[in-house]
Amino acid sequence: MSAAVHDSRAARAVAAVGRWCVRHRFVVIGAWVLLVAALVMSARVIGTPTDNDVSLPGTDAQLVRDMTASPANPLTAGTVILVARDGRLDDETRSGVLAATAASLRGADHVTTVKPPSMRDGSLSEDGRTGWFTVGLDVRRAELTKATALAVTDAARPATDAGLRVLPGGAFAQVTDGSGTTGDEYVGLILAALILFLALGGLLGAALPLLTSALSVLATLETVGLAGNLTSMPAVAATLALMIGLGVGIDYSLFLLSRFRTLARSGLEVPQAIERAVADSGTAVAVAGVTVAVALAGLSLTGVPLLQTLAWTCGIAIMFAVLAALTLLPALTSLAGRRLARGGMLYNRLARRAGSGGYWARQADRVTRRPWLVGGLALVLLALLAAPATDLRLGQLDAGSSPTSTAVRQANDAISSAFGPGTGTPITVLGWLPTPVTDARDPRLPRLVAMVRAQPGVAAVGPVTPSGDRQVFTIQVIPSTSGGDPATADLVHRLRSQSVAGVSVHVGGNTAARVDLADRIGDKLLLVTGVVLLLSVAILLPAFRAPLLVLKAAVMDLISIGAAYGALTAVFTWGWGVTWIGLSGPVPIPSFVPLMLFALLFGLSMDYEVFLLSDVQRRWNLSGDNLRSVREGLIGTGGVITAAAAIMIGVFLAFVPNDDPTIKMFGVGMAVAIAVDATVVRCLLVPATMAMLGDLTWWTPGRRRERIIEPT
Structure with missing residues (x-):
């Protein structure tokens, strides 16, 4: 020195x-x-x-997140994915298996809600071979442990015993992989x-x-x-x-x-x-x-x-x-x-x-x-x-970037092959209306949906979900490309650049937050x-x-x-x-x-x-x-x-x-x-x-x- x-x-x-x-x-x-x-x-x-949620104050994605936050929603939600080697999950022959699996999931610790696979909400693939249960918990995402995630996945044993492949998805997969x-x-x-x-x-x-x-x-x-x-x-x-x-x-x-x-x-x-x-x-x-x-x-x-x-x-x-x-x-x-x-x-x-x-x-x-x-x-x-x-x-x-041995990659591969590469990374389009919708003939929402459908790179558009005051409406958009593809980021920017008469358009979700x-x-x-x-x-x-x-x-x-x-x-x-x-x-x-x-x-x-x-x-x-x-x-x-x-x-x-x-x-x-x-x-x-x-x-x-x- x-x-x-x-x-x-x-x-x-x-x-x-x-x-x-x-x-x-x-x-x-x-x-x-x-x-x-x-x-x-x-x-x-x-x-x-630990909590991998990303907040970014002052951004459009954070605005969407804040406007859609609801205390009525489960504190944490994850998915349990089912894959059939043949046939459909919604066949009559498997209805008993799905019902038994849903009942078993509801009996797991900390589980508050269970939604079975359905074509109506897009949680069942067109060929019927892949779908997921959406499972809500009474714990915060930061408090979700690997033991809890594994216990929920293990509760799907009726599906496993019936020869179905069971995978943790969403938050459950992330926690299963840990660090x-x-x-x-x-x-x-x-x-x-x-x-x-x-x-x-x-x-x-x-x-x-x-x-x-x-x-x-x-x-x-x-x-x-x-x-x-x-x-x-x-x-x-x-x-x-x-x-x-x-x-x-x-x-x-x-x-x-x-x-x-x-x-x-x-x-x-x-x-x-x-x-x-x-x-x-x-x-x-x-x-x-x-x-x-x-x-x-x-x-x-x-x-x-x-x-x-x-x-x-x-x-x-x-x-x-x-x-x-x-x-x-x-x-x-x-x-x-x-x-x-x-x-x-x-x-x-x-x-x-x-x-x-x-x-x-x-x-x-x-x-x-x-x-x-x-x-x-x-x-x-x-x-x-x-x-x-x-x-x-x-x-x-995105999950597709992880090694093939990880739970998040396996869940991503199963969902992407059945539903498309953008299914695991949806985009949320939010429309805010200055006045509530009181008439079914109100043209503002159809214009918003038409704008979203018209964008290149959109694979599917989910149903419109209203808020309690019917001034805020959200649409789940499935891109045709994965979350890590630059084309998906281009889609986020393109959606934000659009104008719809009588509607203030915002774009959120994890993919938009990363953009x-x-x-x-x-x-x-x-x-x-x-x-x-x-x-x-x-x-x-x-x-x-x-x-x-x-x-x-x-x-x-x-x-x-x-x-x-x-x-x-x-x-x-x-x-x-x-x-x-x-x-x-x-x-x-x-x-x-x-x-x-x-x-x-x-x-x-x-x-x-x-x-x-x-x-x-x-x-x-x-x-x-x-x-x-x-x-x-x-x-x-x-x-x-x-x-x-x-x-x-x-x-x-x-x-x-x-x-x-x-x-x-x-x-x-x-x-x-x-x-x-x-x-x-x-x-x-x-x-x-x-x-x-x-x-x-x-x-x-x-x-x-x-x-x-x-x-x-």
């Missing part, structure tokens, strides 16, 4: 925290254990509900443990970061779960928070322990080495954490509740990771003492090979001797990686990007006091993000290797994924930037030789950054087998970005650029920069 940063009030405060935690290590460890235990017990007692976790997430932990063993030497060196990260992640997950009782919490939020918490938690611990080991091996006593490590790398961790938090906070400008929720849940993961690294880790390290400083035989052998004649020394020599060549080649490579992003096409995911979400994000994209960049620069300027250095850091982060967008396009739009990650083919990239990735990656990539630049700046303050500082900084941090990046890449890739396509996108995008950032950008382009800039790297406008000599 630079002398400027090391001598700052913030660095002294962080060092004081580390010193206090060492002196009161048992209090700190006990407080963390009690905190996590209290959160776990509270979550078990109170519950951790889509596969258990492969543990592979990331195993890989992280192996890398920590090599980087820090021995089981003890691997155990401390894993223990620290485990407690911070547990605190994160239980806090996020409890928050679901206060606000709508999408299932993807906890998974994303787990992904981020594991990656940064282990990385932050690795940064601090690496610095501690260097200081302890130089002769400092353990307490002093911990205090200096917290002051140096701990300050870098705090700056990096604040940068991630600020980048996530920029998402609040979108006005999209979904993005805001994902932002603050990931922010909670970052907060616990930073707190654990600055408090729990120093306490645990003080217990390990010199045993952690010595390292294992393999670590010491690798450390000797990485010395003045090792790989990183040779790499540093190559970069600083030919910075223009190295920088140019790095830029060409990065341009090739980011090139597919020029074809980045955004769309909407509104894409439009809102598109309108706010430049604003969010600009604010995140400005705020991040404002945070880094006081830490490094070098404008060119800070601006360069921001540009490098943008380059890494471009590579991530390129990978997303190549895999999910073009379909390169998409079957290897569990999908049956290319799927649309939801509009919020690139923006969320931007905020996350801008902050996470800055971790490595801050760690590298802090070490280089510390050496610059000692020697005043820019090339020497860059070379020694790369030697000193190259191995640690590579190990930290390998851990984060492993953690992110471990989430790719998740059933949720959105989680797959985050896993692939962040793994590629971190890999590119820690290799091409951080170890080639950054030092090459600093070597080219020379002393201009450290230029500070308006005053002469003074170097402050500090002991190593």
Whole structure:
């Protein structure tokens, strides 16, 4: 860490925290254990509900949702799908089976209403082989558990016993799939443990970061779960928070322990080495954490509740990771003492090979001797990686995008094959009339229905449903294309552009809500990007006091993000290797994924930037030789950054087998970005650029920069 940063009030405060935690290590460890235990017990007692409903204030879809809300409707409704291998469900021979199934469903816990399949309401296909029961429950969607959904589906046993295929649909299918976790997430932990063993030497060196990260992640997950009782919490939020918490938690611990080991091996006593490590790398961790938090906070400008929720849940993961690294880790390290400083035989052998004649020394020599060549080649490579992003096409995911093994995909395939691809994603057209309909000859409703039927892309139009005051009427529209097809979004826009004399037309439903979400994000994209960049620069300027250095850091982060967008396009739009990650083919990239990735990656990539630049700046303050500082900084941090990046890449890739396509996108995008950032950008382009800039790297406008000599 630079002398400027090391001598700052913030660095002294962080060092004081580390010193206090060492002196009161048992209090700190006990407080963390009690905190996590209290959160776990509270979550078990109170519950951790999730709710995938998307609200979007100020949009047409939200207006329709608000105007059609009725306390008389069931709190939650799902479907139980029946498929006959032959014959019709409404045959007289099966009437007894349907009646017995309906009676059994009514007897299930929390069931309030049961509507059998019928041609009248469109819940029975024309060939009669596929239909669904609509089942209403007395619980909120957020309180619907997997056990309740399975119990309702199991209540359809009379249909199963009669040889019919029974599938959960709607909310029941979503809850049955849950978060889509596969258990492969543990592979990331195993890989992280192996890398920590090599980087820090021995089981003890691997155990401390894993223990620290485990407690911070547990605190994160239980806090996020409890928050679901206060606000709508999408299932993807906890998974994303787990992904981020594991990656940064282990990385932050690795940064601090690496610095501690260097200081302890130089002769400092353990307490002093911990205090200096917290002051140096701990300050870098705090700056990096604040940068991630600020980048996530920029998402609040979108006005999209979904993005805001994902932002603050990931922010909670970052907060616990930073707190654990600055408090729990120093306490645990003080217990390990010199045993952690010595390292294992393999670590010491690798450390000797990485010395003045090792790989990183040779790499540093190559970069600083030919910075223009190295920088140019790095830029060409990065341009090739980011090139597919020029074809980045955004769309909407639907149940047909999920893996074939999931309940939502199986329900979607059954309904789509029997009723058409748009059946599972209906559009609600609402007509508001200034005066109530009192005469059957009123021409306004026929005009509304005729307008809807005349639109290209409409496969079927349901009956008109009036409100109690007969001023609001809704029509269920079945598109001829699936919810993820761009043609369906075009249909939503086309319906909204129509005018009907005497009727105010609005379009809603989940499909329309996703269209509104894409439009809102598109309108706010430049604003969010600009604010995140400005705020991040404002945070880094006081830490490094070098404008060119800070601006360069921001540009490098943008380059890494471009590579991530390129990978997303190549895999999910073009379909390169998409079957290897569990999908049956290319799927649309939801509009919020690139923006969320931007905020996350801008902050996470800055971790490595801050760690590298802090070490280089510390050496610059000692020697005043820019090339020497860059070379020694790369030697000193190259191995640690590579190990930290390998851990984060492993953690992110471990989430790719998740059933949720959105989680797959985050896993692939962040793994590629971190890999590119820690290799091409951080170890080639950054030092090459600093070597080219020379002393201009450290230029500070308006005053002469003074170097402050500090002991190593």
